[in-house]
Amino acid sequence: MSDHYNQPELAALYDDENVWDASSDFYRDLALRSGAKTLLDLGCGTGLLTRGIVEAIDGSGVGIDPATPMLEVARRKTRGERVEWLEGDARSVRLDREFDLIIMTGNAFQAFLTEADQVALFRTAAAHLAPGGRFAFESRNPAKQEWREWVPGPASFRVQETVAYGPVEIWNDARMNADRILDVEEHYRILGSGKSLRSDFRLRFSSPEEIWDAMMPAGLAVEHCYGDYDCQPFTPAAREIVIVARLIA
Ligand SMILES: C[S@@+](CC[C@H](N)C(=O)[O-])C[C@H]1O[C@@H](n2cnc3c(N)ncnc32)[C@H](O)[C@@H]1O
Secondary structure, three states: OOOHHHOHHHHHOHHHHOOOOHHHHHHHHHHHHOOOOEEEEEOOOOOHHHHHHHHHHOOEEEEEEOOHHHHHHHHHHOOOOOEEEEEOOOOOOOOOOOEEEEEEOOOHHHHOOOHHHHHHHHHHHHHOEEEEEEEEEEEEOHHHOHHHHOOOEEEEEEEEEEOOOEEEEEEEEEEEOOOOEEEEEEEEEEOOOOOEEEEEEEEEOOOHHHHHHHHHHHOEEEEEEEOOOOOOEOOOOOOEEEEEEEEOO
């Protein structure tokens, strides 16, 4: 697992870089449309979306993440929403409970680098789906080669204003490997304290076919495959692979 989310300073500024957006609307609207009352958020991070959905559906939820600093932010920001925050790995966690809607967002799916890890994740989702429930998640479409647009090195330099630390300098680098796993390197410097932080992580760019193949052993089938958060069908030129899955009958 990436060490990024285990660094308290980086967890504290996650919400400054990642705000409520069109993808958040998509998952919230899916929850409302499907009449879900219970939510499981795998890789919930700081829980902005978990809290927003639970509030919108007037239901309850569980947010799971292996990174304690991310969960600490989630706990601190909870304002009476009925969410339990639990430390756990989406490949192995078992809660002995079922949920109407399970989500994995923020392209967290791309942190699962092998087919075995993906299958393990899908087995977790299948084990926690209530009858008629849905598992929704997304992954960037490799055919779009979005990483080519991510400006590397000095040109990526930017200053992000953050609630926790004021201005923070950020720059990054990325290198694509032959196996379609992207090595990403991010650098941060908190201007107030002068403290520098570095995070290295890897992202797998799976094709839709690879994802569908990994879903099958877990007993999951694709109900919808969208190319973005506007619910248009997936095409080879789409930026995202957004999947809504259900248990095979
Ligand atoms: C990009 S963040 C996404 C957070 C949140 N879902 C969002 O949409 O903002 C990826 C999250 O996945 C979590 N993660 C990484 N490996 C995981 C695993 N094996 N099981 C569950 N979560 C994992 C990280 O700790 C991190 O919080």
